[in-house]
Amino acid sequence: MQLEDWLVLATTLLFIVIYGAWKTRKHSKVSDYLRGGNSAKWWTVGISVMATQASAITFLSTPGQAFHDGMGFVQFYFGLPIAMIIICMVFIPLYHKLKVYTAYEFLEQRFDGKTRVLTAFLFLIQRGLSAGITIFAPAIILSAVLGWDLYLLNIIIGVLVIIYTVSGGTKAVSVTQKQQMAVIFAGMFIAFYLILDGLPEEVTFSKALEIAGASGKMDVLDFSFDFENNYTVWSGIIGGTFLMLSYFGTDQSQVQRYLSGQSVKQSQLGLMFNGLLKVPMQFFILLVGVMVFVFYQYNSAPLHFNPSNVSEVMASDYADEYKALETERFVVEKELFAVQAAMAATTDGLKDGQLVAKMKSLQATDKELREKAKTVILQVNENATVNDKDYVFIHYILNNLPKGLIGLLLAVILSAAMSSTASELNALGTTTTIDIYKRRQTQERDEAFYISKSKWFTAMWGVLAILVACVANLFENLIQLVNIIGSIFYGNVLGIFLLAFFIKFVRSRAVFLAAIVTQVVIIGLWFWDVIPYLWLNLIGCVLVILIAMLIQSLDNRQKNRGQISH
Template identity: 25%
Template sequence: MKFIQGKVSAVLAAGLLAVALPLGAATDCRVEKIGSMPLPPSGHTGTAGAFVGAVDNRLIVAGGSDFPGLKPWQDGEKVYYDDIYVLTGGESGWESEKSGTKLPVPLAGGCAVSDGKALYCFGGSNANGTNNVVYTVRYSGNTLQVDSVSVLPDGFIPASAVLYKTVVYVHGTMGGSNALFRYSISSGKWHTAAPCPDRPLSEGCPFVYQHNGREDAFYLIGGRGRDGEGLYLSSSVWEYLPVHDRWSRRTDIMIDGKETPLMYSCAVPYGSAHIVVIGGDDGAGFLFRDSLSRQIAACGDTAVRDSLKSELTDAFVSHQGFCNRIFAYHTITDTWIQAGEAGFPLPAVTTAVLMGDDIIIPSGEIRPGVRSGDILELSITDEVRFGWINYAVIILYLLGMMGVGFYFSRKAKTTDQFFKGGSKIPWWAAGISIFATALSAITFLSIPAKAYMADWGMFIFNMGILIIVPIVIHFYLPFFRKLNVASAYEYLEQRFSAPVRYLASLFFCLFMFARVAIVLFLPSLALNAVTGLDVYLCILLMGIVTLAYCTMGGIEAVIWGDVIQGIILVGGAIISLVWLFSGVDGGLGTVMEVAIDEHKFNILDFSFDWTKPVFWVTLLGGIANQLLTYTSDQSVVQRYITVKDTAGTKKGLWLNGILSVPIALIFFSIGTGLFVFFRQNPEMLNIGMSNTDSIFPHYIMCGLPVGIAGLLIAAIFAAAMSTLSANINSTSTVMTEDFYAKLKKNATDKGKMRFARWTGIAIGTFGIVMAVLLATFDIASLWDQFNFFLGLLTSGLGGLFMMGIFTKRIGTRSALTGFACSIVVLLLCNGYSHVSVVLYGFIGLVSCFVTGWLSSFLYGYGK
């Protein structure tokens, strides 16, 4: 105990000795010329209004217009083109070439989207009028081909489009009003959707996809139009929800703190919740030139008309170029910032395309009537300095955990000591260990992220523990304590048969393999965000340290490690919450006011929508998932037999349940505080953040003083490593007791110890490999993925224990039938319904028990 107390004191002291200097974060937006369009030497300087998109990792620029001869103020004629250019990126830079394939007719001013395989071109016009044919540009072998695939709805003039799954949403105007149509790529059919409830926006309004924290959404930004009252410019931002077919007004475009119209900007989704808006025109000069043009057309006096023409020419020639600034709109906090600035005018009337981590902007119009053939690349980087004090805190923590393993390795000489700790663990330590095991990095990161993105709808989910504790104590605990076995699944053999035990143990191990990978990847992601270290290196570091201390010291090292980690993570969360609220302008009062206004405290949503975390979904899902964890999860059940007697185990369970309530309040409050803090300080957000689950470590990175940040990152490691070590030890226990000891006759205690340690190493290694693979996938929410695995692989386990404890008539065949049916039901739910993943545990548990009970009438009584 003195050793453990010393380690806790050392880690906390390192945090308290921190130098209170803010870390800060800086976003660098750099625009560089990376090439030029291969334009013919005929005065053709570039293209505006071309159809642009990525096809087979190459950028396609089709059509467009220019004034190759005289300019607009010289009464020059606009020329439309049918040329198609191909831009290819490589290690030596971008290369561009003119394709031998052409559009069927010259076109410019339409809109286009790409699904990666083809570029879909909608609308546009030329000297002969508007185009109503939909074209696709795709590769056939190494040759581009253009096909006509559809025609536009009658009278519809497209302005902008966005791709969502296999459907293209096209915004435009029809009959002088806004219109929105859905075009199915697979069927080629058109369907109407709710139009934007604004004045007609017919030009220069990009339509962009991005997640808003709750669901997928599209954003219609700025633009211009004309109605009976004349020409007007828009500063509005409209959000469209495709699932609900509903529009809502968001914060207007804000430039220098003022609502500012913006048209023909380039806009692309970037990161998990930002839209980068590049350049554009505020329209002030455009309105002036339009007014002069109308006066010239209406003027009958030659001298006055010539004077007006001269003034119009001066307005064109003296124009300094379109906006050279880069803006970022954050969909969750509904805020605008200026992210950067170029040293030259940025092109408008073109389309920017995200290629990898960079944004490519081909050609376009740099000032009225003047095109540019340059190909630009926008690179966005976020730089953070972590500091040696923070590194020292983390290293001290990791070394401390290694020390725990070495200390208890001297005692873990028998399987009883390695798996049960000799049943001498204090009840309070077991309770904290259960709490720390359940409070994984998924809780530490994803719950604040959920509250930050949405609301407190998931709070009820976490309160299920208060309902479950008395049920576990009264019905389940007597069985586990009476049997006094290392593996919980031995009960299933005594109640049903050996095959049921083997099956349950196998599925538990499968779940642990998935869980180990997820809880290992999350803190590695946090470390990567904070230090810039490669995420794969972080996975190896975390995995090896955890493997070392939990395989050396057994369950005692795991439990006392959990105690240390529990103190660190709770202390870190409290420090973070206090610092976060104190950093909000107006403090707690402002947090409450903003959270109420933005409906962040929504908990009791009694609507019967099984696709969302409403009250019924979170209540049933929370009860089911807690029941599964505390009755069939070996990593938790194993703690029940490490305490001397049943009374101590009961105290430990109640301690865990009581701790869970205030800790849940803390983590949800952190999420709400993050929302208010970043709403007040949107410039501190990481524009390129690829996963919003990283928002809490990002705040730690940019908002906390040196040293305290290191302590908080250590807390994230603690949250993950407590779960990871418990998972490795419990899986090792199951594989040793349920497979090795059962299948190897006359297995010695020494042989089981050797097998247990090597199995733990193998499990940890496998988890590391799977975490590396997980790092290559784009996962919107690791919390949702975790619940899917939990429901799919463990609800059947909970059903087996429930059938065994609460019924007598269900036998082996009925139990296996229920188990199989629960998996089938969950697979059907996942593939053919939109039911919330929060309910997967409940659905699996109920379907397992009900089908098992019903089948018992066919198979007869069990034992």
């Protein structure tokens, strides 16, 4: 990185932190601090909702996912528009009517205190872990690629977020997320343009799409019922709908974003804005990854994208074996460049069966060599994380962008980490204050007292998130890890809310017991890898509803027998 990159990076991040803290520094009421004074317009709500979900993991992992596996991951989001409609019709009007600070307050009114605390506790566990991961994800990748100290990066990202989130509460999160999303969109569009600009002159955008399609990267839709495949149309629409309903409807980090809306209508418009824009946004980010794949059909790429793994191998007794793989791949790469150049030279190149077959054969060989490299890495360190998807896009940024723009793209990654983490810490502090601490208070306290406690709890969760980040290990693809954690807990929580909304005969004891049993079952299904994780949302939701209804029916039958016997 050059001086210009450091200046762009530091200026961008410091402006966001200082502006957010200064703009929202004064609060006299709890509603101002926790709900932003209900002053947010629909576009602020929509951007804040989108920024909360779009963490650094989105902009690091998603392009790498597309680079290796193509566009199929976009199916994961197919259930989102459906979920937005349901939340706008059912959840938002009820939350605004009850004037709640958290989603879990409603559960005490419908059931009892222990159900509310249990659900809040499930949220605190999964979101507390996720907050650490959203800090850890960019930190471990930037540390590996740039040589920065991992623990120092965790602390810097965490402390920057804590400063303005504690200072300004919900309004600070919303205000800074507008700047952060502006930086993110600007950076991604610039990166996309530069990727296309770096292709040979004869390779137009349409031809790049054809090359990607011929390489199997543009297969968006999979209508199969293959449970070995995480991403199909059905898992996206069914499992994805339940995950998105749970996340946007019951996760306080999202609920708090639209509870800050000026009115029911403003909150609803904000969510629909997110529903309409989110799928195209994810499609575009995946397309960036596909274009990076096309770029590397004409430009050299490393055998393995994680530089820390490569450094470890090169310092071991397996260095010669790894170098031999690199030499072999260099030959394959040169042949691939020649084939791609021949295909690009004519308008009908992609219709030449022999050239296309040769291209696919070379790509298959390239993939085999990459797998052999992973085997060598594991021989050196059996605990190494050999999945290098998360390093693909950052490698492109650091090795192909002009100075100044590298700093901007790093600012994109860190801004995304900060925006998502800020929402999480804000929600964790609010839930701890309102659902756990306040309900145990036996004496009246003034507004300033609870604002102070909210700030302390937010800071506490910020420190815990930093600690989680410092002890975390990279787990497969990072964007999958966050979604797996959500899938383990979200279905159960959604089922509890659906029971509260629609199944009136079920009482608190049945729900409480059903929730505990369901959570144990879901963790077991995940641990033994019985079914793809997206389906855990549907199973958890249906299971808690059925068990609660069964327990309540048995309770009613027993109660009726007791009345008859008397």
